[in-house]
Amino acid sequence: xxxxxxxxxxxxxxxxxxxxxxxxxxxxxxxxxxxxxxxxxxxxxxxxxxxxxxxxxxxxxxxxxxxxxxxxxxxxxxxxxxxxxxxxxxxxxxxxxxxxxxxxxxxxxxxxxxxxxxxxxxxxxxxxxxxxxxxxxxxxxxxxxxxxxxxxxxxxxxxxxxxxxxxxxxxxxxxx
Amino acid sequence: xxxxxxxxxxxxxxxxxxxxxxxxxxxxxxxxxxxxxxxxxxxxxxxxxxxxxxxxxxxxxxxxxxxxxxxxxxxxxxxxxxxxxxxxxxxxxxxxxxxxxxxxxxxxxxxxxxxxxxxxxxxxxxxxxxxxxxxxxxxxxxxxxxxxxxxxxxxxxxxxxxxxxxxxxxxxxxxxxxxxxxxxxxxxxxxxxxxxxxxxxxxxxxxxxxxxxxxxxxxxxxxxxxxxxxxxxxxxxxxxxxxxxxxxxxxxxxxxxxxxxxxxxxxxxxxxxxxxxxxxxxxxxxxxxxxxxxxxxxxxxxxxxxxxxxxxxxxxxxxxxxxxxxxxxxxxxxxxxxxxxxxxxxxxxxxxxxxxxxxxxx
Numbered sequence: 001x002x003x004x005x006x007x008x009x010x011x012x013x014x015x016x017x018x019x020x021x022x023x024x025x026x027x028x029x030x031x032x033x034x035x036x037x038x039x040x041x042x043x044x045x046x047x048x049x050x051x052x053x054x055x056x057x058x059x060x061x062x063x064x065x066x067x068x069x070x071x072x073x074x075x076x077x078x079x080x081x082x083x084x085x086x087x088x089x090x091x092x093x094x095x096x097x098x099x100x101x102x103x104x105x106x107x108x109x110x111x112x113x114x115x116x117x118x119x120x121x122x123x124x125x126x127x128x129x130x131x132x133x134x135x136x137x138x139x140x141x142x143x144x145x146x147x148x149x150x151x152x153x154x155x156x157x158x159x160x161x162x163x164x165x166x167x168x169x170x171x172x173x174x175x176x
Numbered sequence: 177x178x179x180x181x182x183x184x185x186x187x188x189x190x191x192x193x194x195x196x197x198x199x200x201x202x203x204x205x206x207x208x209x210x211x212x213x214x215x216x217x218x219x220x221x222x223x224x225x226x227x228x229x230x231x232x233x234x235x236x237x238x239x240x241x242x243x244x245x246x247x248x249x250x251x252x253x254x255x256x257x258x259x260x261x262x263x264x265x266x267x268x269x270x271x272x273x274x275x276x277x278x279x280x281x282x283x284x285x286x287x288x289x290x291x292x293x294x295x296x297x298x299x300x301x302x303x304x305x306x307x308x309x310x311x312x313x314x315x316x317x318x319x320x321x322x323x324x325x326x327x328x329x330x331x332x333x334x335x336x337x338x339x340x341x342x343x344x345x346x347x348x349x350x351x352x353x354x355x356x357x358x359x360x361x362x363x364x365x366x367x368x369x370x371x372x373x374x375x376x377x378x379x380x381x382x383x384x385x386x387x388x389x390x391x392x393x394x395x396x397x398x399x400x401x402x403x404x405x406x407x408x409x410x411x412x413x414x415x416x417x418x419x420x421x422x423x424x425x426x427x428x429x430x431x432x433x434x435x436x437x438x439x440x441x442x443x444x445x446x447x448x449x450x451x452x453x454x455x456x457x458x459x460x461x462x463x464x465x466x467x468x469x470x471x472x473x474x475x476x477x478x479x480x481x482x483x484x485x486x487x488x489x490x491x492x493x494x495x496x497x498x499x500x501x502x503x504x505x506x507x508x509x510x511x512x513x514x515x516x517x518x519x520x521x522x523x524x525x526x527x528x529x530x531x532x533x534x535x536x537x538x
Contacts, residue, residue: 020196027245030307035304066218101219
């Protein structure tokens with residue numbers, strides 16, 4: 001059997017979407033993937049397909065028309081997935097904040113795991129952000145596996161199986 | 177089979193696109209017979225904000241965020257407009273430094289375009305090679321201005337940073353190496369089998385059509401039309417530093433590549449001339465007053481003519497800022513070129529236009 005979660009950390013695939021940025025961060029993502037910085041040596045590959053991606057790199061302050069596509073791309077990605085907001089305007093809206101066609105950052109629409117500030121972000125910061133995203137991706141993978149521990153084993157009392165309280169609340173210990 | 181048409185969308189999110197643009201191709205077999213485009217995905221409303229939200233001295237930095245690839249040309253066009261409205265004189269040294277940054281920006285923008293073009297020919301190694309060679313230019317920009325992409329270098333009245341003597345030496349050394357590399361690319365783009373097979377005679381635009389659609393920039397110069405704002409305008413000292421017009425015949429992707437490559441050689445020699453002939457003086461003169469009246473400025477961005485119209489009435493907030501960007505003016509020609517081409521060539525043709533959607537939609 002393939003151990004998918006092992007390879008997911010070794011070689012995460014990136015989906016990049018421009019939600020209205022100025023291209024500055026996009027060319028820096030490209031620079032981070034190309035020879036001098038070479039994110040690809042860590043097994044990171046830029047893919048155009050949301051269904052094969054683990055890390056979602058978003059640039060731009062989310063314009064009125066790109067928000068539907070943003071949410072659609074996010075929902076098409078399989079779990080576990082990590083969202084990285086690249087650039088100041090992606091985090092808060094930046095210089096475009098409160099312009100009439102701008103939605104002031106992506107966290108109004110999708111949950112964000114790593115915020116990378118900067119206008120434009122440097123490739124070093126992008127690499128740092130992706131490395132942090134990898135740790136979050138691993139934690140998320142563990143959380144997904146732990147989900148079945150929400151249920152504890154049915155207890156037996158005086159020969160009768162107690163199935164009723166088998167659901168364990170989140171944060172409750174299994175022992176008590 | 178012969179009369180059946182298929183609709184194929186390209187975009188708005190696609191691996192070969194850096195930015196959202198959507199094309200809808202109507203294909204008959206492999207041939208594109210109809211095309212529809214949608215460019216408004218990145219519209220943010222910068223023009224409106226410039227006339228309502230920001231004061232005139234901040235707008236130079238706001239309009240730089242319209243486009244990351246030609247940020248300096250945007251802020252410089254706006255700054256030159258305001259400077260002529262304030263009737264201020266900018267020192268010659270500041271003008272030379274501005275031209276130096278504009279030409280470095282053109283170098284890295286053309287290199288990005290050429291790397292994309294070779295990637296779309298399936299020549300991945302060339303893509304990586306050009307992207308790797310582009311990094312020294314980005315380092316120069318960082319050394320000169322303090323930032324790699326959005327360098328807020330130009331301010332109203334001059335520039336924000338002076339050039340240090342060791343940086344000047346570094347610029348000359350890097351450009352000397354880059355010249356050899358560009359000469360290498362020229363022979364590669366001329367002779368390499370896969371690049372010339374893919375690009376000679378593909379995506380051609382005739383000179384009459386180029387006139388008819390009023391194309392600008394490398395797209396027009398590749399058809400033999402002598403149009404370049406650097407030669408037509410005298411606002412920046414291009415005449416003193418050895419500007420030469422580059423034109424090629426043919427109008428296909430190959431000719432566009434060649435125009436870009438020879439323009440890079442010209443930009444390199446202009447940068448070297450600027451460093452050699454850098455005049456002494458202040459880099460910044462404070463200009464007083466509020467802009468009033470109206471003015472149009474033009475500047476040659478890497479993709480063609482960039483036009484700014486600024487109208488003020490003596491108040492800190494301007495009445496109107498209108499921006500006409502190079503890609504927007506070329507869209508009719510783009511649509512014309514696509515008709516009759518093979519669908520498989522579409523990404524390559526698109527990359528050879530070097531479109532900039534954030535400029536177009538603003």
